[in-house]
Amino acid sequence: GAGVSQSPSNKVTEKGKDVELRCDPISGHTALYWYRQSLGQGLEFLIYFQGNSAPDKSGLPSDRFSAERTGGSVSTLTIQRTQQEDSAVYLCASSLVANPSWTSYEQYFGPGTRLTVT
């Protein structure tokens, strides 16, 4: 039973470049979540998927951020034209299901991707 995996574990990129972060959820989990954790801060909710669809994208910080999920499994979070304030740990989580009205199931977290924009 593999857990949630994320790649890369660390990414250093130059300001202005695009980056792609990958999340592989637990098999059978239909819901997938992306969070951002800035240094010493709490978790900021970015987006969640139920299957391949994302009902609410309002948590994404700017239009430079996008996420997709295909085949109800792997998800990628893309940040275009990275800025220094994008530096953070990006955490992915999955759960068995996300009720359309509320998220009530335990979320299992991946180890995160530490993004550093220089």
Place this chain on the structure above:
Amino acid sequence: AQTVTQSQPEMSVQEAETVTLSCTYDTSESDYYLFWYKQPPSRQMILVIRQEAYKQQNATENRFSVNFQKAAKSFSLKISDSQLGDAAMYFCAYSRDDMRFGAGTRLTVKP
């Protein structure tokens, strides 16, 4: 919007003693879930305990228990018989339409 507040950025406890971490939240909903997550230095988030708002009984998980005061919108975590392995960041979270986390409390356990 729902907000979650953890007013203690840092807490310290002696090994084998008891510590309580505070959490308050703001919501107009009556049905929701509350969670405490632990994040050790490895960064791996681990669920500690979960409370359904419709349940009056406080959740308990071994040495971890909560004091859920729905009217006061308070959800504190009590750790009994603290162990060195309990040292971590602890995040309180509220879940309804999405999940909102507090800023976290860093717990240090002194031997």
